[in-house]
Amino acid sequence: xxxxxxxxxxGTLELLPLDQxxxxxxxxxxxxxxxxxxxxxxxxxxxELAEVLLTKSGGETERQVYMVQSTGSIKQGxxxxxxLRFDLTVPLARxxxxxxxxxxxxxxxxxxxxxxxxxxxxRGRFREFYQCDIDVIGKDQLSVRxxxxxxxxxxxxxxxxxxxxxxxHVNHRRLLRGFFxxxxxATGEAQTLVLREVDKLDKRGLDKVRATLxxxxxxMQPDQVDCLLALVAxxxxxxxxxxxxxxxxxxxxxxxxxGVQELREVLELVRALGVPEGCYCVNFSIARGLDYYTGTxxxxxxxxxxxxxxxxxxxxxxxxxxxxxxxxxxGVGISIGATRLFxxxxxAGLIGTADSxxxxxxxxxxxxxxxxxxxxxxxxRHAGINTEMTLEPGKLGKQLKYASKAGIxxxxxxxxxELNKGVVQVKDLRKEEQxxxxxxxxxRTLQVELEQVRALKRTHP
Amino acid sequence: xxxxxxxxxxGTLELLPLDQxxxxxxxxxxxxxxxxxxxxxxxxxxxELAEVLLTKSGGETERQVYMVQSTGSIKQGxxxxxxLRFDLTVPLARxxxxxxxxxxxxxxxxxxxxxxxxxxxxRGRFREFYQCDIDVIGKDQLSVRxxxxxxxxxxxxxxxxxxxxxxxHVNHRRLLRGFFxxxxxATGEAQTLVLREVDKLDKRGLDKVRATLxxxxxxMQPDQVDCLLALVAxxxxxxxxxxxxxxxxxxxxxxxxxGVQELREVLELVRALGVPEGCYCVNFSIARGLDYYTGTxxxxxxxxxxxxxxxxxxxxxxxxxxxxxxxxxxGVGISIGATRLFxxxxxAGLIGTADSxxxxxxxxxxxxxxxxxxxxxxxxRHAGINTEMTLEPGKLGKQLKYASKAGIxxxxxxxxxELNKGVVQVKDLRKEEQxxxxxxxxxRTLQVELEQVRALKRTHP
Numbered sequence: 001x002x003x004x005x006x007x008x009x010x011g012t013l014e015l016l017p018l019d020q021x022x023x024x025x026x027x028x029x030x031x032x033x034x035x036x037x038x039x040x041x042x043x044x045x046x047x048e049l050a051e052v053l054l055t056k057s058g059g060e061t062e063r064q065v066y067m068v069q070s071t072g073s074i075k076q077g078x079x080x081x082x083x084l085r086f087d088l089t090v091p092l093a094r095x096x097x098x099x100x101x102x103x104x105x106x107x108x109x110x111x112x113x114x115x116x117x118x119x120x121x122x123r124g125r126f127r128e129f130y131q132c133d134i135d136v137i138g139k140d141q142l143s144v145r146x147x148x149x150x151x152x153x154x155x156x157x158x159x160x161x162x163x164x165x166x167x168x169h170v171n172h173r174r175l176l177r178g179f180f181x182x183x184x185x186a187t188g189e190a191q192t193l194v195l196r197e198v199d200k201l202d203k204r205g206l207d208k209v210r211a212t213l214x215x216x217x218x219x220m221q222p223d224q225v226d227c228l229l230a231l232v233a234x235x236x237x238x239x240x241x242x243x244x245x246x247x248x249x250x251x252x253x254x255x256x257x258x259g260v261q262e263l264r265e266v267l268e269l270v271r272a273l274g275v276p277e278g279c280y281c282v283n284f285s286i287a288r289g290l291d292y293y294t295g296t297x298x299x300x301x302x303x304x305x306x307x308x309x310x311x312x313x314x315x316x317x318x319x320x321x322x323x324x325x326x327x328x329x330x331g332v333g334i335s336i337g338a339t340r341l342f343x344x345x346x347x348a349g350l351i352g353t354a355d356s357x358x359x360x361x362x363x364x365x366x367x368x369x370x371x372x373x374x375x376x377x378x379x380x381r382h383a384g385i386n387t388e389m390t391l392e393p394g395k396l397g398k399q400l401k402y403a404s405k406a407g408i409x410x411x412x413x414x415x416x417x418e419l420n421k422g423v424v425q426v427k428d429l430r431k432e433e434q435x436x437x438x439x440x441x442x443x444r445t446l447q448v449e450l451e452q453v454r455a456l457k458r459t460h461p
Numbered sequence: 462x463x464x465x466x467x468x469x470x471x472g473t474l475e476l477l478p479l480d481q482x483x484x485x486x487x488x489x490x491x492x493x494x495x496x497x498x499x500x501x502x503x504x505x506x507x508x509e510l511a512e513v514l515l516t517k518s519g520g521e522t523e524r525q526v527y528m529v530q531s532t533g534s535i536k537q538g539x540x541x542x543x544x545l546r547f548d549l550t551v552p553l554a555r556x557x558x559x560x561x562x563x564x565x566x567x568x569x570x571x572x573x574x575x576x577x578x579x580x581x582x583x584r585g586r587f588r589e590f591y592q593c594d595i596d597v598i599g600k601d602q603l604s605v606r607x608x609x610x611x612x613x614x615x616x617x618x619x620x621x622x623x624x625x626x627x628x629x630h631v632n633h634r635r636l637l638r639g640f641f642x643x644x645x646x647a648t649g650e651a652q653t654l655v656l657r658e659v660d661k662l663d664k665r666g667l668d669k670v671r672a673t674l675x676x677x678x679x680x681m682q683p684d685q686v687d688c689l690l691a692l693v694a695x696x697x698x699x700x701x702x703x704x705x706x707x708x709x710x711x712x713x714x715x716x717x718x719x720g721v722q723e724l725r726e727v728l729e730l731v732r733a734l735g736v737p738e739g740c741y742c743v744n745f746s747i748a749r750g751l752d753y754y755t756g757t758x759x760x761x762x763x764x765x766x767x768x769x770x771x772x773x774x775x776x777x778x779x780x781x782x783x784x785x786x787x788x789x790x791x792g793v794g795i796s797i798g799a800t801r802l803f804x805x806x807x808x809a810g811l812i813g814t815a816d817s818x819x820x821x822x823x824x825x826x827x828x829x830x831x832x833x834x835x836x837x838x839x840x841x842r843h844a845g846i847n848t849e850m851t852l853e854p855g856k857l858g859k860q861l862k863y864a865s866k867a868g869i870x871x872x873x874x875x876x877x878x879e880l881n882k883g884v885v886q887v888k889d890l891r892k893e894e895q896x897x898x899x900x901x902x903x904x905r906t907l908q909v910e911l912e913q914v915r916a917l918k919r920t921h922p
Contacts, residue, residue: 003784003785003786003787004512004513004516004784004785005513005785006513006554006555006556006558006559006782006785006786007510007513007555007559008505008506008509008510008555008559009506009508009509009510009543012506012508014504014505014506014556015503015504016560016563016564017501017502017503017564017570018501020501020502020503020504021501021502024502035818035819035847036842036845036846036847036848037842037847037848037849038819038822038847038848038849038850040478040479040481040482040817040818040819041478041481041482041485041818042476042478042481043475043476043481044469044475045469045470045473045475045589046507046545046575046577046589047470047473047527047577047589048469048470049468049469049470051465052465052466052467052468055465064531064532064533065531065532066508066529066530066531066532066543067529067530067531067532067535068527068528068529068545069527069528069530069541070525070526070527070528070579071525071526071527071528071579072525072579073579074528074541080530080535082470082527084507084529093467094467094468094469095467095475097467098467098468098469099477102477103477103478104863104866104867106852106853108849109478114507116507116508118531118532118533118534128506128507128508138853141853142853143852143853143854145831145852145853146852149850149852152839156842269831269832269835272831272832272835272836273835273838273839274835274836274839321467323464323465324464324465324466324467325464325467326464356501357496357501357502358496358499358501361499370606370730370733371729371730371733374730374733374734374735375733375735377734378613378734378735381497381498381617384497385497386496386497386498386499387497387498387499388498388499388569389499389610391567391604391606391607391610392567392599392602392603392604392606393604402565405565406565
């Protein structure tokens with residue numbers, strides 16, 4: 001039989017077990033913090049009815065959609081009527097509209113699942129990747145205070161992820177529009193176009209954006225463009241400076257006033273929620289590409305790795321599910337692209353291979369003692385200790401080498417001498433030390449040792 | 462704009478949040494126990510290259526495969542070259558073959574992901590469902606002791622799932638073949654056919670299977686068929702009886718002897734691993750439909766719900782990845798179909814809606830006290846308590862009713878009187894009791910209360 005070369009499709013990230021443990025650890029941190037703030041879990045099917053998923057007309061998104069069809073359906077000549085989700089927002093809209101009467105509003109949900117995009121293959125770009133989203137959905141209305149709570153969640157997640165210092169950059173779409181209006185960019189369309197230009201600042205650079213805004217269709221006055229670009233170049237360095245930047249914007253029109261007021265309320269509550277002021281700043285250049293957002297917008301930058309770009313973005317939107325229901329469902333949410341984040345943190349050297357999830361290896365010195373080894377393993381497992389047992393005969397040295405290589409911190413060794421004396425040998429594979437423990441004290445001793453390993457990791461990750 | 466009716470595709474199970482919490486709890490139990498026995502996590506992409514996934518020729522499986530293709534690729538007239546996994550075994554084979562040199566053998570992995578089958582829609586049958594698999598893969602060889610360890614894992618999982626009493630039914634394919642040979646069913650093909658007939662006992666009934674074996678192509682002697690059917694009707698009721706049933710089989714041929722010896726070793730180690738003898742039995746009617754298995758085979762039956770069928774099945778196989786590598790990779794594994802299990806346990810009334818993952822609601826009595834409410838919520842969250850905060854103004858009664866309905870056990874109430882006195886009111890929404898606690902004692906008090914709720918749940922689930 002000729003062999004098929006085993007390989008994964010391009011654009012997928014498959015990990016070896018110790019890397020998977022590290023990745024799982026990241027997902028666990030995100031999930032734990034989402035739950036800590038009272039968000040409820042939702043999972044949706046990987047595929048949706050194409051008719052339901054692809055309600056928006058054409059465009060970039062649809063070209064990247066993966067269609068799904070069973071081989072039976074293909075043979076019968078049908079067209080594909082299923083599609084893999086490309087984000088978690090459209091499934092959320094469908095979910096909330098479908099289950100509207102069974103949900104409590106404001107509905108606070110988290111969802112951590114893979115999404116699929118038929119993007120062109122490219123290093124660091126994924127066709128399958130985890131998104132970890134939270135959203136709060138109101139019925140008819142939703143207090144701007146939820147925007148602040150979302151920021152507190154981002155702060156909690158990234159504080160625990162240990163990806164180094166970070167800063168949440170905040171802006172407000174209405175504020176930005178009001179400011180544009182004060183500069184003479186009056187119509188909604190013109191503002192949208194200017195917002196898009198501002199959004200390209202990072203990619204195109206100041207000069208090109210400046211030239212575009214002065215020339216051609218925009219035709220803004222050079223001094224107005226300078227005023228605009230000066231504003232978007234600023235970042236607040238403290239809570240007081242952030243509030244000061246808002247005050248300086250004045251009150252030229254109602255949009256501006258309303259945007260400033262909302263953003264101020266958000267920032268005050270963010271502070272009250274205990275987020276240190278070094279972790280957030282006002283940044284008027286944040287616009288977010290999507291026209292979808294209507295109020296607060298967030299991006300999160302790792303201070304020491306700005307090149308990675310935003311690791312957690314989102315904002316406030318007017319109406320989640322207008323395609324599916326007449327109910328008005330305003331919301332605010334964010335998304336962490338966990339696969340990309342993990343890959344980038346690993347590339348940046350911030351994430352190493354994890355320790356094994358296995359804590360103890362019960363070695364096999366003498367096959368005749370198998371029942372005694374089994375009894376030890378069982379007692380450790382009952383005490384909540386993740387325990388692997390050697391079941392193949394083999395040299396002890398080889399077994400210990402395996403444990404070291406596999407990242408297992410401790411091995412239990414017992415021959416008939418130890419069995420008769422009622423003791424076991426514990427080998428600390430990190431310190432290369434070995435000590436004797438009475439059988440009766442084994443669980444307690446290992447719990448203490450494992451707690452020390454954990455404590456050491458907390459202080460020297 | 463005309464509305465699209467929000468709905469999920471047939472054959473998918475989407476849950477409301479409290480059901481999702483219950484389901485997540487089931488997955489957590491499975492994962493925790495898999496890790497407790499030293500299994501390492503693996504995740505593979507949802508889709509594989511069709512050429513890699515569909516190595517086996519034709520048959521039922523291929524007709525049920527979902528092909529995947531991006532809209533861009535469809536427009537360019539290409540054929541679909543991706544397919545969704547239909548189980549976790551083929552991806553495991555591909556994974557082990559692909560990463561063979563980076564893995565330690567015996568390789569012990571767990572994998573809990575969704576799989577996809579284009580089955581005809583039918584109540585209780587799913588097109589997307591979770592499988593939770595463990596396998597141990599050896600290189601060249603793998604001790605039969607691992608079969609016993611797998612049974613200890615099943616025991617640990619189902620003991621904690623609280624799905625009522627259960628029994629692991631065990632058999633051995635080689636033993637069964639040897640026994641058939643002793644009855645004159647000599648060739649491998651005839652044995653395979655007889656095995657398939659035995660496998661149909663549950664569905665077709667004793668008489669029909671008996672008639673098929675006596676008549677036509679099988680042409681077995683009636684007394685031999687009676688001997689066979691008497692044997693497969695027996696179940697051991699204790700460890701001693703299980704061993705006795707093995708001894709009674711005699712030693713007519715080498716296959717039989719070897720099978721008996723292996724199954725005896727498995728059962729002895731299962732007992733040494735602390736599995737109570739009421740939780741396993743020898744059942745010679747277990748054959749498992751797949752020709753894939755070559756040694757020990759398992760099925761797990763919920764004693765009070767035999768109609769559900771096997772909730773956890775698997776067995777020993779000769780060679781995992783012969784399509785991808787020349788290495789011989791024997792293994793043993795099991796699979797829990799978690800989506801189907803959850804659905805069935807819920808149908809049987811064994812699983813109710815879970816309590817909320819939210820533990821505390823900090824209500825809003827007076828919007829002016831928001832910073833104080835935020836400070837309380839933050840202190841609870843820092844203490845690891847899942848806390849939701851009311852951020853919309855509203856009547857206190859309505860807030861408390863919401864908490865009750867949402868399954869949140871405790872609410873915090875604080876007006877300016879309490880703030881000035883340095884206390885808060887804690888409302889126990891189950892007991893409909895309210896008590897006052899000094900702010901400084903709040904975290905500790907709630908930790909005690911929540912521990913009592915947990916303890917009560919453990920004794921009266």
